[in-house]
Amino acid sequence: MQDLPLKISIETNLYLKNPESSDLGQRIITNSIELISDIGFESFTFKKLGQHISSNESSIYRYFESKHMLLLYLISWYWSWVEYRLAFAISNISNPKDRLQIALKIVTKKVEEDFAFTYINEVKLFKIIIDEGSKAYYTKEVDKENAMGFFKPYKRLVKRISDLVIEVNPSFPYPSMLISTVIEGTRKQRYFQEHIPALSDFDDQDDNVASFFESLVFNSLKP
Amino acid sequence: MQDLPLKISIETNLYLKNPESSDLGQRIITNSIELISDIGFESFTFKKLGQHISSNESSIYRYFESKHMLLLYLISWYWSWVEYRLAFAISNISNPKDRLQIALKIVTKKVEEDFAFTYINEVKLFKIIIDEGSKAYYTKEVDKENAMGFFKPYKRLVKRISDLVIEVNPSFPYPSMLISTVIEGTRKQRYFQEHIPALSDFDDQDDNVASFFESLVFNSLKP
């Protein structure tokens, strides 16, 4: 995919200084994705990132208050990007089932292609979403951070797809529960298939996660 | 529920010295559950626990190598306890659908009653499972720890219920994926309903999580 003249806009409270606004800021984003996907979020520190980009710890702190805020930034970017791809993919499709089916593919299929979107490697970011994504909200500050709008892109995505569920079956009582279960479940099954395979049903011939969740949804929505 | 003459046996590699074997060990378990469910796993330290039980940090380190190992111990205990309740609940029930339905209730319903099982408060432990459970395996050491058998009780539980799925529908291709999605999904929906309600469908009249997942399963298993 070629470079698009599109900007993903991120909640300004997530950063102290917009990383898009400078070369150093962009290097922080590019290389934090690289480093976190490589060594994991716990082992990741601003000091290591500084060494990685030949810059200084204290300079990174001028962009992000903490590594937790940086993670929230990356995750917000990811879900906003998915939301954008979703809107694009279902525009001009009118049949509700088709619309939902396309939406589900977008949230359940692996990201394997680098979309060359500015300075962000989506394949590595996808790995972060799978390995570290839940660390964004399993914290003592979750209520405060939710109130501050830090999870908005994710909630917006769930809402959008829930609306598609309702288009297919207007009387279905749990659209958000269904969709957040699908998105979270997909991430978790991918993690289990790689690390605790007994908890899933791995098939080396074929990626069965997406098809499992697709049938889960459509079986639930049958009248 | 009254005290039962039953012991939950835990993988010996999880501890340095069996906490069941001494008064101090039992106080460590009882009060770590108390303290973790109260202040959260990140804020929890062995130093604070020591103060809480008027004992010493270094003494606690003689029982558990790290707070991570202690968490694994508590989680192993929890799933072993659920497994035990499951075996009890479905014995003497022969109809496969009934068996599966009972099993699902056991893993999806809230634990609201303290079973007075020795020195463990199951209600507080349940809160830890919901709030902190996934921290057990979202680590860099997951593969090694899985190989060492640290997640066995959970895997055994998923296997048992997957077998019930197969009893109901022998041709269903994803029994483990279905059941781990249900168990993980239940935990997550309970967390979302409390902290990020937009991601779920909260109903203050009624606990809809269990019924959502029950219908999810049975709709998936229809021939």
Place this chain on the structure above:
DNA sequence: TTAATTTGATAGTAATACTATTAAATTTGT
């Protein structure tokens, strides 16, 4: 009742997650 084991108290270490300060480098405005 002595020996072995367990526990408690204290001290110490390396790493983490920052904050503060100041100088150097770069960018911007005119």
Place this chain on the structure above:
DNA sequence: ACAAATTTAATAGTATTACTATCAAATTAA
């Protein structure tokens, strides 16, 4: 082109964490 403003780099420092080590005191077991 040059001074002023801003950004970045370098260094130092702090409180906390997650431990380890040592040794004395208390408890338990032979």
